[in-house]
Amino acid sequence: MSDDVLRIRTPIGIKYQYSAGPRVSSHLIGLMEGRFVGKRCPSCHLVYMPPRNGTCAKCGCLLGEDVEVGQRGTITTFCVVNVPFLGQTIKIPYVAATILLDGADMGMQHLIQEVEATEVRMGMRVEPVWRPREEWQPSMENVLYFRPTGEPDAPYESYAGQL
Amino acid sequence: MAERCAVIGVGQTQHTSCRADVSIAGLVREAVDRALASAHMTMADIDAIVIGKAPDMLEGVMMPELWLVDALAAAGKPVFRVHTAGSVGGSTAIVAAQHVTSGVHKRVLTVGFEKQSDGNAMWALSVPMPFGMPVHAGAGGYFSPIIRSYIKRSGAPAHIGCMVAVKDRTNACKNPYAHLHEPDWTLEKAMASPMLWDPVRMVETCPSSDGAMALVLASEDVADAHDGPKAWVHATAMRSEPTAFAGRNQVSPKASEDCAADLWRKAGITSPIDEIDAVEMYVPFAWFEPMWLESLGFAPKDHGWRFVEDGITEMTGRLPVNCSGGVLSSNPIGASGMLRFGEAAMQVMGIAGEHQVDSVRKAFGHAYGGGSQFFAMWVVGANKP
Amino acid sequence: MRDVAIIASAQAVNTATTTATPVEMLIPVVNQVLANAGMARSDIGFWCHGSCDYMTGQPFSFVSAVDALGAWPPIIESHVEADGAFALYEAWMKIQTGEVDTALVFGNGRSSSGDINRILTLQLDPYVVGPLWPDDRSIAAMQARACLEAGVITERAMAQIAARNHHNALTNPVALRRGEHSVEQLLAAPLVASPLRELDCPAHSDGVTAVIIAAGDRARSLRARPAWIRGIDHRIESQNLGNRSMTTLPSAVIAAQKAGVANDKIDVAELHAPYTHQELLLTAALGLGESTSINPSGGALCANPMMSAGLARFAEAAARIMDGSADRALGHASSGPWLQQNLVCVLEGE
Numbered sequence: 001m002s003d004d005v006l007r008i009r010t011p012i013g014i015k016y017q018y019s020a021g022p023r024v025s026s027h028l029i030g031l032m033e034g035r036f037v038g039k040r041c042p043s044c045h046l047v048y049m050p051p052r053n054g055t056c057a058k059c060g061c062l063l064g065e066d067v068e069v070g071q072r073g074t075i076t077t078f079c080v081v082n083v084p085f086l087g088q089t090i091k092i093p094y095v096a097a098t099i100l101l102d103g104a105d106m107g108m109q110h111l112i113q114e115v116e117a118t119e120v121r122m123g124m125r126v127e128p129v130w131r132p133r134e135e136w137q138p139s140m141e142n143v144l145y146f147r148p149t150g151e152p153d154a155p156y157e158s159y160a161g162q163l
Numbered sequence: 164m165a166e167r168c169a170v171i172g173v174g175q176t177q178h179t180s181c182r183a184d185v186s187i188a189g190l191v192r193e194a195v196d197r198a199l200a201s202a203h204m205t206m207a208d209i210d211a212i213v214i215g216k217a218p219d220m221l222e223g224v225m226m227p228e229l230w231l232v233d234a235l236a237a238a239g240k241p242v243f244r245v246h247t248a249g250s251v252g253g254s255t256a257i258v259a260a261q262h263v264t265s266g267v268h269k270r271v272l273t274v275g276f277e278k279q280s281d282g283n284a285m286w287a288l289s290v291p292m293p294f295g296m297p298v299h300a301g302a303g304g305y306f307s308p309i310i311r312s313y314i315k316r317s318g319a320p321a322h323i324g325c326m327v328a329v330k331d332r333t334n335a336c337k338n339p340y341a342h343l344h345e346p347d348w349t350l351e352k353a354m355a356s357p358m359l360w361d362p363v364r365m366v367e368t369c370p371s372s373d374g375a376m377a378l379v380l381a382s383e384d385v386a387d388a389h390d391g392p393k394a395w396v397h398a399t400a401m402r403s404e405p406t407a408f409a410g411r412n413q414v415s416p417k418a419s420e421d422c423a424a425d426l427w428r429k430a431g432i433t434s435p436i437d438e439i440d441a442v443e444m445y446v447p448f449a450w451f452e453p454m455w456l457e458s459l460g461f462a463p464k465d466h467g468w469r470f471v472e473d474g475i476t477e478m479t480g481r482l483p484v485n486c487s488g489g490v491l492s493s494n495p496i497g498a499s500g501m502l503r504f505g506e507a508a509m510q511v512m513g514i515a516g517e518h519q520v521d522s523v524r525k526a527f528g529h530a531y532g533g534g535s536q537f538f539a540m541w542v543v544g545a546n547k548p
Numbered sequence: 549m550r551d552v553a554i555i556a557s558a559q560a561v562n563t564a565t566t567t568a569t570p571v572e573m574l575i576p577v578v579n580q581v582l583a584n585a586g587m588a589r590s591d592i593g594f595w596c597h598g599s600c601d602y603m604t605g606q607p608f609s610f611v612s613a614v615d616a617l618g619a620w621p622p623i624i625e626s627h628v629e630a631d632g633a634f635a636l637y638e639a640w641m642k643i644q645t646g647e648v649d650t651a652l653v654f655g656n657g658r659s660s661s662g663d664i665n666r667i668l669t670l671q672l673d674p675y676v677v678g679p680l681w682p683d684d685r686s687i688a689a690m691q692a693r694a695c696l697e698a699g700v701i702t703e704r705a706m707a708q709i710a711a712r713n714h715h716n717a718l719t720n721p722v723a724l725r726r727g728e729h730s731v732e733q734l735l736a737a738p739l740v741a742s743p744l745r746e747l748d749c750p751a752h753s754d755g756v757t758a759v760i761i762a763a764g765d766r767a768r769s770l771r772a773r774p775a776w777i778r779g780i781d782h783r784i785e786s787q788n789l790g791n792r793s794m795t796t797l798p799s800a801v802i803a804a805q806k807a808g809v810a811n812d813k814i815d816v817a818e819l820h821a822p823y824t825h826q827e828l829l830l831t832a833a834l835g836l837g838e839s840t841s842i843n844p845s846g847g848a849l850c851a852n853p854m855m856s857a858g859l860a861r862f863a864e865a866a867a868r869i870m871d872g873s874a875d876r877a878l879g880h881a882s883s884g885p886w887l888q889q890n891l892v893c894v895l896e897g898e
């Protein structure tokens with residue numbers, strides 16, 4: 001039965017249009033200006049940066065006013081990636097971290113570079129390295145990665161509530 | 164008020180990385196035929212069918228239950244589709260049980276499946292979205308920082324994940340349906356396994372599998388008349404919380420703790436460690452075994468890893484966990500939760516074969532999904548609730 | 549069986565496109581249905597959501613909908629990859645088990661995210677039909693053609709249905725499409741997929757529907773005249789396009805019988821018939837007569853937010869019980885090519 005057809009390939013192609021949503025718009029404009037603009041929840045007053053899908057999920061409400069947060073932040077937790085992934089352009093091993101920017105109340109995912117993976121620690125202070133201004137798009141990819149600032153580590157208690 | 168319900172049929176496929184020998188329909192049918200045979204039924208006896216699977220993009224068929232009607236001989240019957248991310252297999256079994264406990268149907272077939280080899284699973288599980296920063300780290304990249312948080316918080320030694328992995332891989336050798344049959348794992352060998360998402364080693368991750376699990380659920384009168392093993396559904400529980408918000412505990416999400424507390428209360432269980440004889444827990448990364456042991460109330464906070472270290476969760480231990488080999492040994496995503504629920508039922512029914520634990524009176528089935536945010540659990544028992 | 553009733557509903561205004569994210573669209577509707585019921589989030593025992601990943605092109609797309617619910621502390625919640633009307637069915641069952649007394653169910657869909665006619669092709673047999681990429685309109689047109697040839701319908705009858713629905717939608721503030729059209733005007737319009745004309749086809753839209761159901765005295769305490777669910781059932785039939793009746797709907801016949809449609813006269817029926825000829829097939833399958841007002845909302849011809857449109861029919865049918873303009877109403881939801889799956893619900897006032 002060697003000439004049985006066991007598998008066929010049927011490629012699927014569909015184009016989709018995504019919306020950032022009006023509440024994420026000011027955040028994306030901020031990124032075009034090299035700033036981190038988040039939003040405050042009108043109910044619990046916590047600051048989301050990035051403002052995710054425009055909502056505070058805990059309160060189930062739409063986010064309110066814009067809040068610009070600091071450029072520096074603290075690594076709350078991280079992983080060292082040794083897996084070559086689809087479309088991955090960074091050489092392994094590399095560090096993907098959750099970074100709590102100063103003035104934000106929730107961490108965000110980004111890359112950590114300019115430091116050996118083995119040197120990265122929970123509590124490490126980091127800052128962004130921006131792409132050249134002429135390459136800026138409305139995207140978090142304007143930040144190439146974060147790197148250590150050299151400041152002393154933040155104490156565990158300062159971010160334990162984020163874990 | 165609710166009617167009683169029992170599992171009277173269980174059937175699963177051979178799980179493997181690529182079931183090129185069958186279509187999706189053939190895969191589902193393989194599990195269904197085995198479940199029906201063990202329930203001494205044919206499709207004609209079934210009142211309603213409840214189907215669960217994870218994202219349709221895994222196979223590229225939108226709402227495939229519509230197309231599967233002929234394969235399931237379901238024309239003229241109700242077919243209901245559930246999708247609750249990784250917890251879907253568990254949620255689907257619960258929704259199927261509700262088809263009976265609500266008093267609406269008497270004989271319900273439920274099936275969870277995934278044929279990950281039909282598409283590109285890596286792509287379908289993390290389609291890149293615009294505007295954000297793609298860190299391309301996959302599921303391991305999402306969960307490994309949470310595991311790091313657990314290790315830091317609990318003071319667990321580095322080898323605990325490997326201990327769980329070696330246990331589950333060894334157990335899987337006793338399960339003829341398991342995807343991975345790797346009898347040679349030792350702790351030393353596991354500790355030498357490559358670090359994929361530090362602190363997660365390759366041996367501590369789950370495979371990508373094709374597979375299906377089917378159950379036949381029956382009302383009390385039908386189950387009483389059934390001449391064969393059965394597992395009574397004592398309690399079910401589900402809880403959800405958002406993926407991300409400021410200050411969320413991701414190591415032991417409140418939804419997990421609340422769900423377990425609700426389940427134990429409904430099942431009349433006051434000390435899970437003493438009253439549950441076998442556990443089938445959703446552990447896609449080995450470190451989640453100690454994490455869930457704590458979150459579910461089997462172990463005190465920060466002591467889950469000690470249960471592992473002391474061998475309590477071994478097949479011969481006080482609380483056997485994942486005697487089937489668990490998700491670490493077979494992971495057809497949409498079926499994985501139902502495998503946990505079904506394997507728990509098999510332990511109660513005494514039909515688990517080589518991985519059967521002696522005299523199981525009550526067993527626990529568990530599934531979770533999303534960013535550790537959707538939880539589904541049940542307790543099944545040998546006696547009527 | 550416990551007595552369960554629809555006690556409140558809310559719908560977003562249907563739009564052809566939107567820049568809001570799905571969860572931004574959900575929040576106002578969830579808030580509105582709670583306000584309409586006079587309930588707080590904490591009064592809801594169970595939440596159930598209907599949506600579809602392929603609509604937005606995003607796996608696990610329903611996960612972000614939880615963000616709209618204020619799911620803290622954690623909630624009892626589930627999701628169906630189907631129209632929100634199936635979420636209502638699951639919630640109705642949950643209430644039957646006695647575990648909860650109230651449920652908020654919702655369905656949402658952004659038909660504008662992609663080419664919906666092409667997306668629906670992915671529901672077809674992936675081996676022999678899907679690769680040919682027949683789009684949704686073409687599949688529906690085949691059925692309409694078969695019905696015309698069999699003498700089950702006429703093009704004039706189709707045009708009359710289009711005219712009536714678009715007229716009815718004049719008083720529906722959430723409809724996407726509405727207007728006065730004469731049958732002659734409609735018959736003179738160009739064919740888009742012979743024998744279908746533009747207004748024979750659904751007005752695909754972006755929309756959200758939310759409904760609250762409650763049991764017994766809880767329902768009576770929340771609404772003066774709840775819309776009691778007296779029968780609810782769904783059935784499916786083979787999808788096999790070459791081995792299936794194109795002119796009858798056996799699954800709808802069974803569902804109607806199980807739901808007890810024929811037990812008394814139906815004042816109002818809201819049918820999820822995306823194409824004009826399908827309304828005729830459904831009316832016949834459900835046994836509805838001249839005395840039943842069909843689709844006073846304008847139906848899916850005037851707004852078809854996929855995964856929300858079926859639940860919208862339930863909301864529209866219930867609204868007419870709750871406002872006292874009908875005593876017995878029918879809500880219907882469908883799924884799949886040629887109305888492959890049919891969910892029928894009979895609602896009554898007390």
Ligand SMILES: [Zn+2]
Pocket residue numbers: 041042043044045046056057058059060
């Ligand atoms: Zn808030």
